[in-house]
Amino acid sequence: MNFDEVFEKLKAKFPGGVLERADTKPDPFIKVAPAEIRDILLYLRDELKFETIANLGGIDYPQLPALCVFYHPASYTHTLVVALKAYLPREEMPKIPSVADIYKAADWLERETYDMFGIEFVGHPDPRRILMPEDWVGYPLRKDFVTPDYYNGMPVPLYFDDPQGKPK
Amino acid sequence: MTPPDSVVMTSIDDVLKWGRSNSLWPLTFGLACCAIEMMATGAADYDLERFGCGVFRSTPRQADLMIVAGTVTLKMASRIRTLYEQMPEPKWVISMGSCSNKGGPYWAQGYHVLKGVDRVVPVDVYVPGCPPRPETLLEAVINLQKKIKVQQASLGALGLLRRRA
Numbered sequence: 001m002n003f004d005e006v007f008e009k010l011k012a013k014f015p016g017g018v019l020e021r022a023d024t025k026p027d028p029f030i031k032v033a034p035a036e037i038r039d040i041l042l043y044l045r046d047e048l049k050f051e052t053i054a055n056l057g058g059i060d061y062p063q064l065p066a067l068c069v070f071y072h073p074a075s076y077t078h079t080l081v082v083a084l085k086a087y088l089p090r091e092e093m094p095k096i097p098s099v100a101d102i103y104k105a106a107d108w109l110e111r112e113t114y115d116m117f118g119i120e121f122v123g124h125p126d127p128r129r130i131l132m133p134e135d136w137v138g139y140p141l142r143k144d145f146v147t148p149d150y151y152n153g154m155p156v157p158l159y160f161d162d163p164q165g166k167p168k
Numbered sequence: 169m170t171p172p173d174s175v176v177m178t179s180i181d182d183v184l185k186w187g188r189s190n191s192l193w194p195l196t197f198g199l200a201c202c203a204i205e206m207m208a209t210g211a212a213d214y215d216l217e218r219f220g221c222g223v224f225r226s227t228p229r230q231a232d233l234m235i236v237a238g239t240v241t242l243k244m245a246s247r248i249r250t251l252y253e254q255m256p257e258p259k260w261v262i263s264m265g266s267c268s269n270k271g272g273p274y275w276a277q278g279y280h281v282l283k284g285v286d287r288v289v290p291v292d293v294y295v296p297g298c299p300p301r302p303e304t305l306l307e308a309v310i311n312l313q314k315k316i317k318v319q320q321a322s323l324g325a326l327g328l329l330r331r332r333a
Contacts, residue, residue, distance in 0.1 A: 132280065133243045140279050147279040151242045158275045158283040 029083035058117035199238025
């Protein structure tokens with residue numbers, strides 16, 4: 001099995017959920033609808049033998065504008081990793097169904113994506129920040145994130161007079 | 169019978185300084201890749217124990233030297249301050265590596281890194297390097313011992329020599 005077969009099977013099974021394929025280099029990806037990501041990953045896991053998820057994370061596209069969650073389900077059977085991307089509106093806290101109960105590896109990856117991008121994974125068993133402090137304000141990997149001047153009374157920028165941290 | 173040349177004359181101060189400088193007990197405390205070099209320094213090849221500094225303690229209550237080995241994130245900074253305050257006087261701090269000196273490679277874009285551990289605890293010796301080689305850390309320990317030997321030990325025991333709280 002290769003990427004083309006996976007795409008054809010997904011397209012036949014989910015005509016509304018699988019939107020299009022993008023033949024980017026070096027690896028193509030499949031654009032999917034966020035609402036059907038659980039059904040698609042369940043089908044991939046149970047029918048197409050994608051036993052694990054290699055990666056899950058977020059991307060910020062201020063030029064589209066969109067926030068993206070990407071999934072890399074991986075198959076030991078076919079020695080194959082495919083990339084799925086779900087595009088969400090670029091707003092304060094967009095929502096997408098959690099897949100932590102489908103792939104256990106996705107648990108902490110979804111927490112990290114929530115931590116860095118401010119995407120809510122509906123149904124996640126433990127939706128807390130994982131890297132940043134719990135009282136941190138903002139989502140650091142968004143392109144419009146501004147580093148705060150102070151955190152808990154500690155100055156954050158290197159050059160205190162210049163909050164941008166640029167050398168003088 | 170006591171031979172007449174067996175009496176050693178010195179001051180309490182000198183004895184205290186000599187004792188403290190040669191029995192530094194570091195806190196087992198590694199934050200990032202610098203900790204690997206710190207472990208190498210403590211291991212057989214470089215043998216930090218030669219300088220009386222190899223007794224890594226697992227609790228701050230028994231330590232008097234904190235080697236801040238690695239990147240100090242903002243999340244860790246308040247913990248470092250707590251650990252420092254839990255150490256009994258007199259106490260010293262070595263800032264090991266570029267990250268804890270001044271933020272290191274995160275100096276401009278690191279939203280989560282404290283730009284220098286001297287913003288939360290007073291530092292006695294700074295060790296440059298990314299990470300510093302074990303010889304560099306050994307030299308820092310020797311420099312710290314020299315520094316302890318010129319401080320006034322009795323005042324240090326009372327906590328009067330700390331630069332800031």
